[in-house]
Amino acid sequence: MKLLVSPINREEAIIASIGGADIVDVKNPKEGSLGANFPWIIREVKAVVNGRQPISATIGDFNYKPGTAALAALGAAVAGADYIKVGLYDIQTEAQALELLTKVTRAVKDYDPSKKVVASGYSDYRRINSISPVLLPAVAAEAGVDVVMVDTGIKDGKSTFEFMDEKELKEFTDLAHKYGLENAIAGSLKFEDLPVLERIGPDIIGVRGMVCGGDRRTAIRQELVEKLVAECQA
Numbered sequence: 001m002k003l004l005v006s007p008i009n010r011e012e013a014i015i016a017s018i019g020g021a022d023i024v025d026v027k028n029p030k031e032g033s034l035g036a037n038f039p040w041i042i043r044e045v046k047a048v049v050n051g052r053q054p055i056s057a058t059i060g061d062f063n064y065k066p067g068t069a070a071l072a073a074l075g076a077a078v079a080g081a082d083y084i085k086v087g088l089y090d091i092q093t094e095a096q097a098l099e100l101l102t103k104v105t106r107a108v109k110d111y112d113p114s115k116k117v118v119a120s121g122y123s124d125y126r127r128i129n130s131i132s133p134v135l136l137p138a139v140a141a142e143a144g145v146d147v148v149m150v151d152t153g154i155k156d157g158k159s160t161f162e163f164m165d166e167k168e169l170k171e172f173t174d175l176a177h178k179y180g181l182e183n184a185i186a187g188s189l190k191f192e193d194l195p196v197l198e199r200i201g202p203d204i205i206g207v208r209g210m211v212c213g214g215d216r217r218t219a220i221r222q223e224l225v226e227k228l229v230a231e232c233q234a
């Protein structure tokens with residue numbers, strides 16, 4: 001399992017990078033679960049990571065605005081993100097998801113076909129009235145997306161495992177692989193979740209709170225990133 005760590009600024013990005021994360025994911029929690037950070041922060045992170053890892057950037061928890069999403073995706077790509085991550089937050093149907101993801105993917109790949117698009121659904125989709133992540137792999141594959149993900153939409157400490165059980169997350173993972181996509185699981189994951197995550201077998205796990213010592217509002221700690229890297233490799 002590859003490890004995606006989500007810093008919010010340059011200082012945390014250095015810690016995540018030196019600690020050994022596989023992907024350094026720039027976000028802005030002040031603007032939501034997959035809140036977008038500023039282009040200059042993405043550029044700064046790209047510069048300090050200096051090619052050690054690919055950079056991911058979130059572009060927001062989106063409603064049905066394909067044009068706005070496509071333009072934001074291009075912005076993240078131009079700023080240097082290698083992975084551009086869009087959240088399907090206020091999206092209820094497969095048709096809406098397909099339209100939004102098709103336009104985001106076109107915006108990114110027209111600019112640089114080597115960049116990857118990540119479509120994120122939310123494990124707590126029922127409480128935010130969003131599309132089920134299990135419906136996303138088929139739609140994402142049709143749209144030309146590279147990675148499908150689940151995260152929690154509301155960051156109130158409740159974990160993805162409180163909303164989707166092992167069986168559902170395995171179904172999501174297997175479907176992604178059936179459609180030729182990579183997949184990622186995130187959402188207040190804890191060290192004690194690692195055995196079940198190993199059984200489920202996602203390509204990537206995404207974390208912040210876990211490597212902040214449990215409270216995602218505090219800073220990322222290098223020793224916790226190193227511990228997680230070691231446990232993921234064990």
Ligand SMILES: O=C[C@H](O)COP(=O)(O)O
Nearest residue numbers: 006187188206207208209
């Ligand atoms: O992409 C990963 C998220 O930033 C996960 O954050 P969290 O572990 O605090 O829920």
